[in-house]
Amino acid sequence: MAVVVAMTGSGDGLMSPTYEIRSGTLAGFNTLVPQLGGIPSDFLAEVGLPADCMRRPDILIPISTLIDLLNLCVRELQCNDFGLRLAEQQGLRMLGVLGKLVLKEKDLDAALSASHRYMVLHNQADHWRIIERDSRLYAYRICHYEGLGVAEQYSELALGAACRLFRELAGADIRPRQVHFCHVPVSSLQRYREYFEAEVFFAQEYDCLVFDAEVLERPLNAASEGLVQYFEEFTQLLIQGQRGDIASQVRTLILQTLGAQQHNLAQVAQLVDTPVRTLQRHLRAAGTSFKQLLQEARMETARWHLRSSNIDIALLSASLGYTDTSAFSKAFRTVHGNSPLQWRKLQH
Known part of the structure; x- marks a missing residue:
């Protein structure tokens, strides 16, 4: 895999990095966009991504390009909750091949540890800091990039997918105690409550999910046939050119x-x-x-x-x-x- 890191000029003459993220973060894009009346390849082409981006899960995408793509979908599809809708398509699927191994962990704690390390290694734009305190589990999203414009949809995709990951791993009944976003709402408050099934707070210092710490002890769900098939196909797709x-x-x-x-x-x-x-x-x-x-x-x-x-x-x-x-x-x-x-x- 060739790794190319683009550099952009800053006002002081220095070069600053273009933070990149692997295309796995767009899992479900080709399913969601047609449901909303759009053509996925058209949206990808408009922001400079190849039409077969979804079939090349190891491709690197500048975070600014991902943000532009999400905002484009919001405008053209008139869908203010596009980030949350895309998150609904993800969960374990966003982990790619690792998801198959994660399912063999003994409990949610071990599975989240592996998932956290994956996200650290496959995303330069942000990472998660997970802290257990006072019988609560705090999952903070730590953002690395600045000055990239309107990034609310990416924030909602990130927190929405993380919440879905908890549920897909260990139970649909898992609900966060609270959800915190740095930005102000871009959809109705009811939409956030319906998705997270929790109280959602805005204009906070950090993006954060708060759970009862006891969820870490939960055993993992058995993988569905559809999920097993997805991971098999994903693995073959990844290595088929080799x-x-x-x-x-x-x-x-x-x-x-x-x-x-x-x-x-x-x-x-x-x-x-x-x-x-x-x-x-x-x-x-x-x-x-x-x-x-x-x-x-x-x-x-x-x-x-x-x-x-x-x-x-x-x-x-x-x-x-x-x-x-x-x-x-x-x-x-x-x-x-x-x-x-x-x-x-x-x-x-």
Whole structure:
């Protein structure tokens, strides 16, 4: 996967990063837009995205382009709650291949930990900070970008999809205690209450979902046949252009499942429906190994974030699956000759 990070000029002559997000955040777009009377390819083309964007889940989209697309849909489809409607299409599907692995976790706590790491690694525009306090679970959305205009629809998509993820993982009866948005309402208050089934507050300091902490102990729902089929088709779609290149297939799947934290060959073998020993033999024949491909995937993802986001080094390290920051720094220095912090400064 080629990673290209665009840079834009600022008034002081410096170059600032264009925060990017993977196209998986648009899961359900091709289903929703026709329901509202639109043609998905027309909207994608107008903001400069390829018509087959939905069939290429690993494509990178500038957050500004995503915001423009959502606002375009609001205007042209006369749908003020487009972000929430798109969120209704998502849930586990927004996790891509990782969703298949998340379903095997023991409870909601473990599943959310893996989902959180995935979101950190696949989105430069924002990340979630999850805090348990006074028998409450606070899920804060921390925004990295500024000055991109009207981003309310993206905020509503993000919180709406996160709330749906909770419910799809562990029960449709899960309801947040409160929902906080930084912006003022763009739809009727009734629409927000209907979607979240909770009291919704606006003009707050942070976007935030508040739950009872006890929901973390809930066991996960059994996956529906439709969901299992979706993940199978998604996996095949992701690797279909790499038939005959087992190393590229494995590397792609590693990149898509870094949030699983404890990577092992058995996980990837399961995803490609190949016995572990057979997969090992194929990788050896290709002149590589699972360990080498994992290292390459981690370093590629680390460079993407260090070059073009302000993510905390400790958060990046933990999300990539390192036991501590020093282990990540040592691995990064071995490959690049500099610590992650030094390398970031050199890029900027």
